[in-house]
Amino acid sequence: xxxxxxxxxxxxxxxxxxxxxxxxxxxxxxxxxxxxxxxxxxxxxxxxxxxxxxxxxxxxxxxxxxxxxxxxxxxxxxxxxxxxxxxxxxxxxxxxxxxxxxxxxxxxxxxxxxxxxxxxxxxxxxxxxxxxxxxxxxxxxxxxxxxxxxxxxxxxxxxxxxxxxxxxxxxxxxxxxxxxxxxxxxxxxxxxxxxxxxxxxxxxxxxxxxxxxxxxxxxxxxxxxxxxxxxxxxxxxxxxxxxxxxxxxxxxxxxxxxxxxxxxxxxxxxxxxxxxxxxxxxxxxxxx
Amino acid sequence: xxxxxxxxxxxxxxxxxxxxxxxxxxxxxxxxxxxxxxxxxxxxxxxxxxxxxxxxxxxxxxxxxxxxxxxxxxxxxxxxxxxxxxxxxxxxxxxxxxxxxxxxxxxxxxxxxxxxxxxxxxxxxxxxxxxxxxxxxxxxxxxxxxxxxxxxxxxxxxxxxxxxxxxxxxxxxxxxxxxxxxxxxxxxxxxxxxxxxxxxxxxxxxxxxxxxxxxxxxxxxxxxxxxxxxxxxxxxxxxxxxxxxxxxxxxxxxxxxxxxxxxxxxxxxxxxxxxxxxxxxxxxxxxxxxxxxxxxxxxxxxxxxxxxxxxxxxxxxxxxxxxxxxxxxxxxxxxxxxxxxxxxxxxxxxxxxxxxxxxxxxxxxxxxxxxxxxxxxxxxxxxxxxxxxxxxxxxxxxxxxxxxxxxxxxxxxxxxxxxxxxxxxxxxxxxxxxxxxxxxxxxxxxxxxxxxxxxxxxxxxxxxxxxxxxxxxxxxxxxxxxxxxxxxxxxxxxxxxxxxxxxxxxxxx
Numbered sequence: 144x145x146x147x148x149x150x151x152x153x154x155x156x157x158x159x160x161x162x163x164x165x166x167x168x169x170x171x172x173x174x175x176x177x178x179x180x181x182x183x184x185x186x187x188x189x190x191x192x193x194x195x196x197x198x199x200x201x202x203x204x205x206x207x208x209x210x211x212x213x214x215x216x217x218x219x220x221x222x223x224x225x226x227x228x229x230x231x232x233x234x235x236x237x238x239x240x241x242x243x244x245x246x247x248x249x250x251x252x253x254x255x256x257x258x259x260x261x262x263x264x265x266x267x268x269x270x271x272x273x274x275x276x277x278x279x280x281x282x283x284x285x286x287x288x289x290x291x292x293x294x295x296x297x298x299x300x301x302x303x304x305x306x307x308x309x310x311x312x313x314x315x316x317x318x319x320x321x322x323x324x325x326x327x328x329x330x331x332x333x334x335x336x337x338x339x340x341x342x343x344x345x346x347x348x349x350x351x352x353x354x355x356x357x358x359x360x361x362x363x364x365x366x367x368x369x370x371x372x373x374x375x376x377x378x379x380x381x382x383x384x385x386x387x388x389x390x391x392x393x394x395x396x397x398x399x400x401x402x403x404x405x406x407x408x409x410x411x412x413x414x415x416x417x418x419x420x421x422x423x424x425x426x427x428x429x430x431x
Numbered sequence: 432x433x434x435x436x437x438x439x440x441x442x443x444x445x446x447x448x449x450x451x452x453x454x455x456x457x458x459x460x461x462x463x464x465x466x467x468x469x470x471x472x473x474x475x476x477x478x479x480x481x482x483x484x485x486x487x488x489x490x491x492x493x494x495x496x497x498x499x500x501x502x503x504x505x506x507x508x509x510x511x512x513x514x515x516x517x518x519x520x521x522x523x524x525x526x527x528x529x530x531x532x533x534x535x536x537x538x539x540x541x542x543x544x545x546x547x548x549x550x551x552x553x554x555x556x557x558x559x560x561x562x563x564x565x566x567x568x569x570x571x572x573x574x575x576x577x578x579x580x581x582x583x584x585x586x587x588x589x590x591x592x593x594x595x596x597x598x599x600x601x602x603x604x605x606x607x608x609x610x611x612x613x614x615x616x617x618x619x620x621x622x623x624x625x626x627x628x629x630x631x632x633x634x635x636x637x638x639x640x641x642x643x644x645x646x647x648x649x650x651x652x653x654x655x656x657x658x659x660x661x662x663x664x665x666x667x668x669x670x671x672x673x674x675x676x677x678x679x680x681x682x683x684x685x686x687x688x689x690x691x692x693x694x695x696x697x698x699x700x701x702x703x704x705x706x707x708x709x710x711x712x713x714x715x716x717x718x719x720x721x722x723x724x725x726x727x728x729x730x731x732x733x734x735x736x737x738x739x740x741x742x743x744x745x746x747x748x749x750x751x752x753x754x755x756x757x758x759x760x761x762x763x764x765x766x767x768x769x770x771x772x773x774x775x776x777x778x779x780x781x782x783x784x785x786x787x788x789x790x791x792x793x794x795x796x797x798x799x800x801x802x803x804x805x806x807x808x809x810x811x812x813x814x815x816x817x818x819x820x821x822x823x824x825x826x827x828x829x830x831x832x833x834x835x836x837x838x839x840x841x842x843x844x845x846x847x848x849x850x851x852x853x854x855x856x857x858x859x860x861x862x863x864x865x866x867x868x869x870x871x872x873x874x875x876x877x878x879x880x881x882x883x884x885x886x887x888x889x890x891x892x893x894x895x896x897x898x899x900x901x902x903x904x905x906x907x908x909x910x911x912x913x914x915x916x917x918x919x920x921x922x923x924x925x926x927x928x929x930x931x932x933x934x935x936x937x938x939x940x
Contacts, residue, residue, distance in 0.1 A: 183535030
């Protein structure tokens, strides 16, 4: 009698299949082919690409680097974003102006900002080193030393995406009820105690959401690395996405890069699921 | 009608049409050229064609560089012929795949393609041969053998030459001619300051003048600016540094591979020596010089920061801009050479009294017509028009266009003196250097084989490892050799070998 209802679901299902499932299934199929610059098309080579991937040390190193980069940047973004949100949450002169200012980095195009930051970090022509020297700190080899180049990528990521954390956490702060704070005040709790016993726990759920969204985004980092360092010096800032880009777009190893992408996708899904569970357990009180 | 009457009528008609054509001759200088040069693809000849109702699809690089003249001449072609010309501009990182994917999926997406000439090994199965009529044009006839050679596959002209690129040495002639600087160098090294004839000398000169205000402007100058950023054409800079040690003038049969066995040669002692010197030179680069892309190199040398550089024309042209602080204070020379050259036949280093100098003909934009294009007549007309003599001479004068000398007449110093206002000495060293590269007995060309992107990406990654200290030169190049072997096996030894034979034929000519 109600079978017609499935007909109404059909348009939505078709769109879902077209825009999500088909590309995914096609990528899976491509990953079992040797499609490259000289062997176009979908031949069948079994798991050869996956076997090759297993021995590809550069890929695993890039994945390790990505993990370090993502965790570092997201943690810094969370701490800074929280601090800024707390600052603007309370009564502050020109509060609205600060809110808009804090959001500007997030609203700019990553590639454009990376180009600007590359100019800022430029060791010969950029303004940063002269400023550091005038402050007596000394110039730094921002893009030509492995450690400094990694730090440069972290700085740009933190600068660009801290506003996202700020925005979500500020929204969370603004939605908090007033009663717990009144109770804390009556109990004589100071600002630090109030933060750790009231504010932070009550923002647990939103913190988990913000951290996870940023981890997902950070794990796809590509534009910043491409423009700022091209993965160098050596391979010191090469991340998984950039490596997959090199193999797929530059080397035109379509089949192999599909295998890399799928493996990366599976690792990310597993890792982020585990991280999500751990974060919920650690930060959300009602989770248990 | 008698023969006399006919002859009279013919003469009268001819006279009338001559008068009419003179009276109605178009003034094509409005298109930015000095004057139209008569020929098969002149403005006048193209103006006479009617492609109304037809559409030409072109893919090219983003503006500037070659994207800009592509669009300019497309607009002109559209106005002259009535055709609709669509130009798709693509960033460099996407250009290869945007051309390749339609080829592989058998779509005739574009009629005309502008691309890097070293991709010929990948694209050649999809290109249409340039028809004989176009090969007979005056413009094509004056393309030098070198630049015609890089467009050939198995004797067939598959690319339409419209640019010529090569690496050469650029240096500050005012510093080299300065007696105080000569004395400083003599004091530091015990020998006279001369334009480096070997890469060891290059590194030595760079070291002496590094971090020192040699031009008296109050800011420190540096020894050398080189393209060192991994994925920014650094492989070309590296090959320039290696060629003199690894390309023995008397050993034929391959520079990148041994053509017979297709064994990579890139980890042989000549290549390792070149990499060691490349790494050593990092000490004489400006701050950040170890991650310089091509743009940085152009502005570092072209802006007067560094004493020497080597790469394409851009930095030299930048230095010769009207507002440049070092205009007419620069000179060009062939790439430095090597007094010791690795002989892979004997497995020993050979010593040369006169350094072995190797010219590296690298990169260069090129163009082609898709074999699957239904508009090949119009497409070849467009390319012929693009590169006609009048357009080319105008394009050569605009540095950002990326069109560099590739025809015999482009090596005339008078052009640079008269049309660009260069000093005679600068124009002479520039034109003579370009001519010397073109006619050098020992030349190296890009690895124009299927998978060149992968080969060069692997090479650049290996070199970058050595530059950053992650590996020694030998370890880094051993790693690259292993990867190259795997790439050859994957693509197919015979396919790579067949394409590489075309490159070796140019080098061993």
